[in-house]
Amino acid sequence: MAHNIGSFISTPxxxxxxxxxxxxxxxxxxxxxxxxxxVWGPEAFGDMAMSYTIEFxxxxxxxxxxxxxxxxxxxxxxxxxxxxxQCQNDKMSYATLQLRSADEGQTVFYTCTKCKFKETENS
Numbered sequence: 415m416a417h418n419i420g421s422f423i424s425t426p427x428x429x430x431x432x433x434x435x436x437x438x439x440x441x442x443x444x445x446x447x448x449x450x451x452x453v454w455g456p457e458a459f460g461d462m463a464m465s466y467t468i469e470f471x472x473x474x475x476x477x478x479x480x481x482x483x484x485x486x487x488x489x490x491x492x493x494x495x496x497x498x499x500q501c502q503n504d505k506m507s508y509a510t511l512q513l514r515s516a517d518e519g520q521t522v523f524y525t526c527t528k529c530k531f532k533e534t535e536n537s
Contacts, residue, residue: 426460490525498526499533 428435434449436458446453496506506524513521519537526532 426458428458429454430458493527494524496524498529498531500531501526501529503528 429447429450429452431452432447432450434447436447436454437445444453444455445458491507491509493505493507495504496508497504498506503526505527507527508525509523510520511523514536522535522537524533524535
């Protein structure tokens, strides 16, 4: 449902003066438009209702980092199916870091769960 409180008709959650999206309505009851700085009360959101549900994964859904394999070795992070180029084991753990500039992908560090061979991949 559109509302016409300011200069033009807009959808609930948008500033009627400039058309910018409004920040979420907080506990204080008013929000300030980021663009034109006008302060709005709950009327700017109309009868908009928000709800959300957080669902947690069941215990052990990702498996243990101490996943059992032939060598009974500990993994150094989450485990993926990836063949180790050194021993041909089909499980490697991984970790990621942002080592290059922000507009480039992250670097993924893989470690074999059996022989501990390490390799990197720029994604």
